[in-house]
Amino acid sequence: MTVTAQHNKPAIHNAMWPGLVGKGPDSEPPIDLDTMLDLTAGAEVDGVKFDGVDLFASLPHIDIDSTKDDLTRVAEGISGRNLVVGSLVAPVWPPTGGGSAMGSEEERARFLTQVRKTCAMAKTFRELGIRRYGVIRIDSATGPAEWAKDPAGSTKKIAETFREAATIAEGYGERLAAEGEICWGGMHGWRHMLELLEQVDRPQTVGFQADMAHSLLYTLGYNAPEDRLLPEGFDWMDQNVLMAALTKLTDALRPWTVDFHVAQNDGTVHGTGSHDKTGRHCPANDPNGKMDIVKVAGLWMREKDGTPTRAFEHICWDGCMFPNKTMTSPDTWRDVLGTLISVRNAHGWD
Structure with missing residues (x-):
């Protein structure tokens, strides 16, 4: 592949969580962080x-x-590979110690x-000099079916939690990004996502994380x-x-977008292991991919008048639930x- 670089911003990142999401005892083994870092650091075009x-x-x-x-040891392992840290995913779900954003007080x-x-961890990475930008990613940690038992009340409670x-x-000097994904209650449709952000009403702190694989399913x-x-x-x-x-979708959510995943x-929907069905992330050159990646990315990265939004300092590739054979190539x-x-x-x- 030959691609001559023409700009130096936004920075280009790779997501580490595809080594974990959809992996585990009911699927393929997780891929450890060092392996994911080595694969990332080893790529060059x-x-x-x-x-x-x-x-x-x-x-x-x-x-x-x-x-x-x-x-500090994690940071040294990352900086030693000439990489920095951007956004962090907060493990807000019950299996990882969290709880539903619309659940009980507990x-x-x-x-x-x-x-x-997670905010404290992000602050530590800043203090260690390895992180200069990025957000904390969150979701509602509950499913659409549970949300649907009381749509208005559920969204109100999620908004209260997000506030x-x-x-x-x-x-901690951080910003939050709510991930638009069809498996999260109250965030499972683009209008529901927009309503939630408007109810939270903290645009300087709580924004939207767009992922091209997920947002495509919003249109369906x-x-x-x-x-x-x-x-x-x-x-x-x-x-x-x-x-x-996609233009209608991005016009609605672009003003809220503070973090962006190219995908x-x-x-179709897809789920592996214990992960609920969501957007099927495909390899960059997958012949079954439905989007012109570069063209659709522009809907998120440019204003209506064509000027770059500059709303985020890095873009990240997300390839969740790829088979390990694909992940380790x-x-x-x-x-x-x-x-x-x-x-x-x-x-x-630039």
Whole structure:
């Protein structure tokens, strides 16, 4: 692959959590952090390499209860590979010690505790000089079915929890990004996501994390038929109709977007291990991918008038639930890196 770099911003990152999400005893073995870091650091296209990584603040990668010494060792392992840290995923779900954002007081307290611990970890990485940008990613930690028992009340309670989380984040100098994904209750449709952000009403602290694989499913109305933007029986060859739907979606959520994942999707849902079905992340060059990655990325990265939003200092590739054979192939990450360079060339700045 030959891709000449034309811009140096935003920075280019690789996500580490695909080594964990959908892995485990009911699927393939997790891929350890050092292996993920080595694969990332080893990728190169025409002299350009990944600038950094986004982290999952949970075992078996990083213990949420790590000491400063523990995090110093992690930071040294990352900086020793000429990488930096960007955004962190807060492990807010019950299996990792968290709780539902619309659950009982005890559950919501566990959710907020995980946010606080992740913000503290992020602050430590800043103090260690390895992190200069990025957000803390959160979700509602509950499913659409549970949310649907009381839609208005559920969204109100999630918003209350997110506002409390925002206050915590502000105390650490952090921002939060709510991930738009169809498996999270109250966030499972684009209008529901927008309503939640508006109810939280802390735009300086709580924004939206766009992931191209997930947002494509928003247009299809998975788990939220009332939010469907593409017609039934849509012909994927009709890119004009697809781009019109994605433009409506991005016009609504772009003003809230503070974190961005470049990804591909084949228009289907997918889940492995214990992870619920969500957008199928495809390899960058997957022939079944439905999007022109560079073109669709521009809908998130440029304002209506075509100027770059500059709303985030890095972009990140997300390839959750790839088979381990794909994950451990150096070719996978060279292709991903080349794709990210192309996205930055088209929509970046200096």
